[in-house]
Amino acid sequence: MTARRWQLAHGRHLDLGDKAVVVGILNVTPDSFSDGGLFDAAETALVQARRMLGEGALVVDVGGESTRPGASAITAGEEQARILPVIEALAGSGEALISVDTYRAETARLAVAAGAHIINDVWGLQREPDIARVAAETGAGLIIMHTGRDRRKLPDVIADQFAFLEKSLEIARRHGIADDHIVLDAGFGFAKETAEDNLDLMARFSELNALGFPLMAGTSRKRFIGTVTGRDAAERGAGTAATSVILRLKGADLFRVHDVAINVDALAVADAMLARETAVSER
Numbered sequence: 001m002t003a004r005r006w007q008l009a010h011g012r013h014l015d016l017g018d019k020a021v022v023v024g025i026l027n028v029t030p031d032s033f034s035d036g037g038l039f040d041a042a043e044t045a046l047v048q049a050r051r052m053l054g055e056g057a058l059v060v061d062v063g064g065e066s067t068r069p070g071a072s073a074i075t076a077g078e079e080q081a082r083i084l085p086v087i088e089a090l091a092g093s094g095e096a097l098i099s100v101d102t103y104r105a106e107t108a109r110l111a112v113a114a115g116a117h118i119i120n121d122v123w124g125l126q127r128e129p130d131i132a133r134v135a136a137e138t139g140a141g142l143i144i145m146h147t148g149r150d151r152r153k154l155p156d157v158i159a160d161q162f163a164f165l166e167k168s169l170e171i172a173r174r175h176g177i178a179d180d181h182i183v184l185d186a187g188f189g190f191a192k193e194t195a196e197d198n199l200d201l202m203a204r205f206s207e208l209n210a211l212g213f214p215l216m217a218g219t220s221r222k223r224f225i226g227t228v229t230g231r232d233a234a235e236r237g238a239g240t241a242a243t244s245v246i247l248r249l250k251g252a253d254l255f256r257v258h259d260v261a262i263n264v265d266a267l268a269v270a271d272a273m274l275a276r277e278t279a280v281s282e283r
Helices: 042-054 076-093 105-114 130-138 157-174 195-203 205-211 223-229 237-249 260-281
Strands: 004-007 013-016 021-027 059-063 097-101 118-121 141-145 182-185 215-217 254-257
Touching: 021 042, 021 260, 042 059, 042 076, 059 076, 059 118, 076 097, 076 105, 097 105, 105 118, 105 130, 118 130, 130 157, 141 157, 157 182, 157 195, 157 205, 195 205, 195 223, 195 237, 205 215, 215 237, 223 237, 237 254, 237 260, 254 260
Parallel strands: 021 059, 021 254, 059 097, 097 118, 118 141, 141 182, 182 215, 215 254
Antiparallel strands: 004 013
16 A cells, blocks of 8 residues: 555644554434434534544544435535534544535535544535635645536446546645645445446446545445345445455555444454565565
């Protein structure tokens, strides 16, 4: 794995490469697809965040609006009321690196001011491009995710990744965001409608290394894992861990998951195997 330093807001950074980084999902929402309503009060959200950190997550990704297909839209004010108290409390305790899952520029600005270190935009800067200005001005780490929603996709899964992400990277560079602040996310499940679509993306994931950026994998509890395993959403932890291992071996650096402990353990084995593989090849 290529060693890289990911620069974040508030003078923080993450070293990527030798060890997989687990990002714990904290949905402060009533309607997310597998954990809606479980952590939508600040107190329960903080308990969950601390549990994930104790299990080995290095980042907590806080989201206030469900991104599942068909989810009801909310206002920026509703989103901010849900997430800002949680971010402020986590930042105040100094317990975690904090990511904010939002596509709204103003929400991102307020979240970083409240203590978030990373902006995670599931629309890849292409819904509210002004979010790139916020990232540049705050020095936040930036996760740019691929999505196929609300547009015509190219038929080849990797060609579509490159076309979308290169447009997003152009927006980032136009706003002065340095490359060492950027991570790319292939957007599993976001308008990849069938299990085959997602498995094809997973099979060819290593081709995304040609973009030259660290990569995040977000397969956690996704529908395609349910199709393969026959498990309901809350029971897809083992299936998710299997995808995490596969994607680690194909070059992913960060893993955004609901079930932290099982993924931390699975990725520790993958990392150990990669380290031995390197050691053997250098003999």
